[in-house]
Amino acid sequence: MVTKLKRFLIGRPMKSHELANEKLSKLKALAVLSSDALSSVAYGTEQILLVLITMGAVALWYSIPISFAVLGLLAILILSYRQTIYAYPMGGGAYIVAKDNLGTTVGLVAGGSLLVDYILTVAVSTSAATDAITSAFPVLHEHRVIIALLMILTVTILNLRGITESATILMYPVYLFVFAVFLLIIGGIYQWMTGNAHVQPPVYGAAVPGITLFLLLRAFSSGCSALTGVEAVSNAIPNFREPASKNAARTLIMMGFILGAMFIGISLLAYVFGIAPKADETVVSQITATVFGRGIIYYFIQAVTALILFLAANTAFAAFPLL
Template sequence: MVAKLKRIFIGRPMKSTELAEEKLTKLKALAVLSSDALSSVAYGTEQILIVLMAAGFSALWYSIPISLAVLGLLTVLVLSYRQTIYTYPTGGGAYIVAKENLGTPVGLVAGGSLLVDYILTVAVSSSAGTDAITSAFPELHDDRVLIALLMIAGLTLLNLRGITESASILALPVYLFVFAIFILIIGGTYRILTGSVPAAAPTYGLSVHGIGLFMLLKAFSSGCSALTGVEAVSNAIPNFKAPAEKNAARTLVMMGLILGAMFIGISLMAYYFGIAPDPKETVVSKIAEATFGRGFAYYAIQGVTALILFLAANTAFAAFPLLAFMLAKDKFMPHMFKVRGDRLGFSNGIIVLGIFSAILIILFEGDTENLIPLYAVGVFIPFTLSQAGMMKRWFTKKTAGWVLPFCINTLGMLTTLTITLIFIVTKFSQVWMVFLFLPAVIFIFLKINRHYQDIAQQLKLDIATEKPVVSGSVIVIPVAGITTVVSETIGYAKSLTNNVVAVYVGFDDESVEKMEQRWEEWNPGVRLIVLRSRYRSIIRPLVKFIDTVEWKRAATDHVTIMIPQFIVKKWWHHFLHNQTSLQIRAYLFARRDITIATVPYRLEK
């Protein structure tokens, strides 16, 4: 039943040789890896306006120079990550750059920040997508958490089907969104040029009381949330078709050009239309309504905006499993993240990402504004560390023409560091959890790594000198009666050794006498040890007997508890039996001095 459902929802298993077919072209990669960055134009300008509104409506003109500053930072980041792609073509982005140039601890900070950021990406994208839906249909506002959770579940299932399939599905809505935003910008520009703007824009350049450097920096840092997702291409280079690094670099440049044009266009439209932020309606929704009215064009734009914000989470679903794989390969995350699923994707990473992002949606009640500061801090920390790592690399190696890329990385590092500090200072009440969660993640990384090192040390074998030790064996078979499964277990045990005993635990004299009599009549060639239990416990007398066997056996003998167990045909049959064999196994599993084996007997009815 479960296997059939899995085939329906996930699809047929794919051969390992089909992995090359799962690589992405530039157009598909742009859809998968740029959807997060491109979708941020739906809320990037809005985050700037929310901060500026604290000084009044007339302060909204500051959004234009702030947007230009954000555009300048985008240019620096694109140039910087383009260098990273060619320098580290195996992917990994900030984690690999920081680890190799600044040391493993710094690399773990970058890697941990990126993992947290990807979880937040899914949460922010789904909650922002929900906001777009509830802007068009306000009656759904109270159901935003449920809508966001359904989005995450659908996207998790989509990615479990494989990266190529998800890319094919994503390509259309991503390019529809880009087309819709440019149509909106062109339509809005036409209305501005023809003088049919419905609202007066605040006077540009007007001095506004209450606007200071602190507020401008806060607005700039908030607007930089539009840059989240820029690093995803450099993290996922192995997902590209060959030549991977060249295709990744071109995809990054295409993403930067499209993102920059859309972001500055939305900012200009918001200013000229005099748009003020509203907690119940997005800025893009207001621009679309002012440009086209609440007709087909408006609902089409809102529809594709909601869809792209929902699908923007796919950037994280493409990058998180790959980064988790790299950390697991370095023994900082569980080995399960190295395993590819039926569809050749890192399924465990996809599932874990979906679960954690859903938890965040529930904790923050689907509030985008409260999630974005955490989201931005999570991405600007690796931005800064990646730039610093590349700076050190250029300065240390001093290859031909190193001065220009060194200057680019230095400018990027100083800018992203400044933004990170601004976020921490201005929004500490919203981002303080990062300073608890990130150290906890790094501590877990180090504990996992220590565990794997300890295991490697303990399991290390000198194949030149150490050989298997052959020793005797004592097999103890707990029995509850004389049945087919007991008979097969005894037969199997005797095929391994002649030193076999059966143990029966009785609760009263009548049952003990009956068992002894029947065993003597059956005579399977194995001695029966009968234990009496005054307190109706099977485990306690059995453990005492095992300890007795331990004293009597030779020092080199193995003690094996061989448990007869019948396997029921249907799942609900489990509830009709005591499952004593499972209880015995669970209790004895932690014992260091014995081996536990189960002999299954599968029932046919």
């Protein structure tokens, strides 16, 4: 009975020669390795606003320059990891690069920090997914821990079945999420340009009494949570089909363009519609409700957002063992 249940959940054991069939195409790799990075736009802007709101709503305009600073850092990371991919075709994560150039001790510190980061990625992604669900259905707020644990269990089973199967499953929600976010951005821009945004945003450039450089840097560092998972592609080059380095580099560039456009789009909409963070509703939920109302499109975007955040934990499952 136990054996039959195991086979049903994770499939039969794979032979060594079947490993080649587990290699990923660019489209599948973008799904399985970029889900963490792409999904982070659901909470990256919110993390900036959570810091700024401590100085009052007048300080929320700082989210725009901070978001562009994060976007600049993303460009630097993408270009750096692209070079790393070609320099370390067997997988060039922070551990290998630091070890080869700065010594074993520094390499172990970098590798150890990434291992911790991957574990926290699972926690943050599933928690954010739970927040997206409870924003749409507040009655589930008291059950958020159970919901998060069930998510982790499901992703674990998916990965035990094999990386190709998990990538095939991941493709659909990842690309649905990208479509949903761009739909939200286009809809928000339309509402703003047609004068339907009836909320007065914080005055850009307004003086904020008591604002400090430390607080702005704190907001910037919080906003950098939108960059989580960018390194996964360079860590997982052996998972790509040949030519592995070329395919990995192209996947990284695609991910960078999509991530940057979605992140800056969400940040601009949050400013235009005067969105402030709430304890019981995410920023993305507030923007969606403002642009489309709480109808079918709202629940579609919330559902896809929750699903991609739930599956974003898969990046850790894919890259952690290789690291």
